[in-house]
Amino acid sequence: MKKIKNNLIFTERVIERSLGKVPVNKELINIHNRKRGNTFNLFLYITAFLSVIGVVGIILRIMNGFDDMSAWSYYVTACMFIFTTFMGAPMFSMATKVARGNWRRPISRMSEIFCISGIAGLIFFIPILWVLPSLEDGRKTLWFFDPGKVPAYSPHIWTTLALIGFVLTALTLLWLNARPDFAILRDKSKGKSKIYSFLAHGWVGSTHQWGALRDRVSVLGIFYFMLLLTVLYFFASDFLMALIPGWVDSLYPVTLSHNAIQGGVAILTIAVFIMWKWGGYQNFIGLDQLWGLGKLLFGISLLWFWFFISSLMVLWYGKKPNERDVLQLLMFGKYLPIFIFTFFFVCIVPFFSLTLDSIRKSYYGPPIIAISVLIGNFLDRFRHYGSAYSLDRTIDDATHRFASLPDIVIPNMVDLMVIFGAVSMPLFFILIISKYVPVISLWENREYLLYGSHEKYYKTEVLVEGKPY
């Protein structure tokens, strides 16, 4: 059946290799070890330069002082953007491991590599701790009834702890998953073996080690998910909702987590496309992978609409004055153009374009839609964090409403430096470690050789996949 052969490029090649024609690992190792070309070095230098610009931007922003919160709008937006795109990407690997889809194997390592962006996120996060007002500032807290009875900087402390735990979990997950690959590279290469033997840390591939790997990865994967939700819960509540008086939205932490997963899938799609087109991995990344990511993006964008409508329905219907104000601030007031563009890029464009087979089941379709999702994600972050940090939190006693609604802050030079730095620094880290971490997982694809095979089935040939557990 022609359909099977054309779309399942990956498995066909696997079979060829399993018949001894071209060993999987050798080809992958060759691609991994080849000297990086000019384009790669160019991007490395550009991202390095922009990261330095970003750090300079951070320093300039800190020098401008912490008193004027509205000056930090774009800064906080950029930092949250890191956490809702780059740090959402590893979720793909965790979730598809649980769901046991085999199409994930070529791209799961790419999603795990995004774990390194946590370091960039942490760097950008630290100055925000001085921007956020303490509990003595009349600002509400989520945790205790009596703000006077807890340390004034509690939210800062626990968010930092959660964030450090999150980044450490992410880095550990990346290392654990890549460890067998480091061992393969250690064994197969000479010259670089000092680095790889250090990274492999005594991996020999015994049954015990494999079993331990599986257990640790599953437990840490669960922890990664829980910590992602926890960190985004703090970012949604203490760093956002507490700054907009009268905004009580119990769904928003979940919405933010969902937006992070959407951003993660989007940025992963772009990374997969780049690896397919220019990375030299055409033999390994096939239509299946981009099609699967397209389907995920479609479903997730539909869910975006559902979370948005769930919040909006409750806040809009009752016409309570404080809720009307919040909706004015975030959606219908001065931020209306930003909201319209957000809705367009993050929901309308993905949903309507990905219903078309020609876009969803193609190589170019999902990445282009993913760019739209990332733009929409940034605008969504700005809509929330920009308005929250530029809001004058005084309430008019007579009307119980906001004294004034803030205008949209125009970014200045420092803001642009920070934004470019925030987008580039994670990319820079990823490009650096991609020299050492194989971008496609060697051991997972080798594992698939054991599970999948083509069998004759009555008059046709079908793919048979083993289900060991």
Next chain:
Amino acid sequence: MKQSKWGMVVDLDKCNGCQACVVACQSENNIPLQKKSDYDENRVIQWIRVERYWEGSFPDVKAKFIPIMCQHCDEAPCEPVCPVFASYHNNEGLNVQVYNRCIGTRFCANNCPYQVRFFNFWEAEWPDSLKNQLNPDVTVRSRGIMEKCTFCVQKIRRTKRDAKVNGFEVEDGAREINPACVNSCNTEALIFGDMNNPESKISRIKAKEGKKDGRGYHLMEHYGTSPNVLYLKKIDNSKKTKSH
């Protein structure tokens, strides 16, 4: 002539909790007789009720009375939730209940912050002797129907129709147009009138007491329901005698 907008003022300084308004409302609007079992079952129907709160401890106990009736909110939360449009807002600012349309889902009662909506759990029964006392201008509700204070809309309608037919102007504060509770209040704690008429008593009270340092306030303002009943705070003289 401008469309009327009916409103009420409740002066808590004058209310002594006698509940004459409750009785008057019951007679005027054919409200079912409330038996002891209704009180036990917590199903009493009182379109206007006088709530009594105790303040302080013995021997300095004070009772505070507050009569609460339907606030006829401009942004009534009970109106959007009725599936059959039994609760709607008419053009004179009244929140109107259409008895023969109501199917008794009781959603409106849940959504009312002031809890002024009542449900007929049982079929109302009047002894033969009291059947002649029923008001022919007001529907007798069967079981399964929601009801609430209407600002005696039947009296408003009748008076306006009489005025139009006989060619006289309705006076502000006229007993024919006032709801039964307003007429029965012996201390004139309840004041009713047309808020669109700047000369009416209620408009003058609103202008005076509705300001920031006046005695006027609305119940549960943070819900944003824009009620049309203005409460005037009780003047508390005891503060002058406190030693600390």
Next chain:
Amino acid sequence: MQEHQQLSDSEITEDLTAPVIRSARWFWSVVGSLGFIMLVGISGYIYELYSGLGVTGVQRPVYWGAYITNFVFWIGISHAGIMVSAILRLTQAEWKRPITRAAEVLTLFSLIAALSNIMFHVGRPWRIYWITPLPPIFIGFDFARGIWPNVRSPFVWDPVAVGTYLLSTILFVYTCLIPDIALVRDKVKAGPAKIIYSILALGFRGTPRQWKVQGTAPILLSALVLPIFVSVHSIVSWDFAVSIAVEGWHSTIFAPYFIIGAIHSGVSGVVTLMAGLLWLYKLDKYIKPDHFDAIGRLLVVVATIWFFALFLEWVYALYPLEDPEIALRNMQVSQPPWSYLFIVFLLTGFFIPVGAWLFKSVRRNPMWMFFTTILVNIGMWLERFLIIVPGLSRRTELSFNWGTYTPSLVEIGLVAFTFAFVICGVLVFARIFPLIPPFDIKEGMRFRHVIKIGKKNISAVVRE
């Protein structure tokens, strides 16, 4: 699946059509006793119709009680069908095969039970058709002169959503049933039964084209029914969440919270049903411990997400530090009987079942799964009750109006009626049509492969 029994086609046909061909010995006694419970409930309803809603425990201010709780509960159980059937179909999970039809049938009857609860709840049920937009020129019926329902009311969105869900479930059940009706038609002796089955089978003969269409239809229906899955319970949750006046109701998380609760409750209901069917019909060859294991793991994930949503709801309810809300939560946690109900709810809804399901031996044991999932549904019924009723007791500043609620005998009787109705419905359905789809099981047998790797045999599956 690890333990696999390769069965022949004739064996499958024999086993799975046996309940349809002749009644099991216990059938009439079980259906009879359930019918008796239903009769008791219906007589309670006739009493309610005659006397008025006063026979319920509903009072001012708690105007919504056991009926609405039961309505939301059965809508929750109904999500079993979509979850198990549609989502597992779309993710191509092999372990769905024995349970899809049972889950869909459970959905069908629980939706009917849910809608019946609305009828019990309204004050004038003979006028309930006013919620539907009938055209003005309806001859013979009196109704309100062309006034259409209020589309801004969540009570109008409810019947639209639930009605759509009911219609799509009927379509889903019937479409996937056709090959099996044909199977029964061929096995049954000539007579009125055979004529009815022949009509219902729509002439299915098993030609390749018919099978091809039969394979595509459920996938299409599954994809189309997924928006309904999300919207039905969201809309039901908005019955409560749009209300500004009731403490504990005005929370944006209600839509996802109710849906996750529905998945939790519904999938547990499916497990109860499967364990029950396993015992009643002796289906040991078809329903394996592996199935319970897989569902058990899904339930642990779902239950944990549900618990997170419950946590968020509580935290954000207390966050504004408003007195009525604090008073409500205080009452919930410290005042009997609410505090007892709350503890029972937490234990039965989450801690005991999930704690048990963390152990593989519990997950693989049908009896343990049966009892833990019944606990879950007791907890989830209490959850709906604890969302609806304490908030309605209105712990506001107007403390003169604080109220309480106790269900009356009529309400208890009608709640029991709905449970008996659903169980009876599923059993009667199993008597008329095969509840475990023979064609699905046979397809699963054909997809079975084994891959030998060294000394190890791994079970494998054909991927289309």
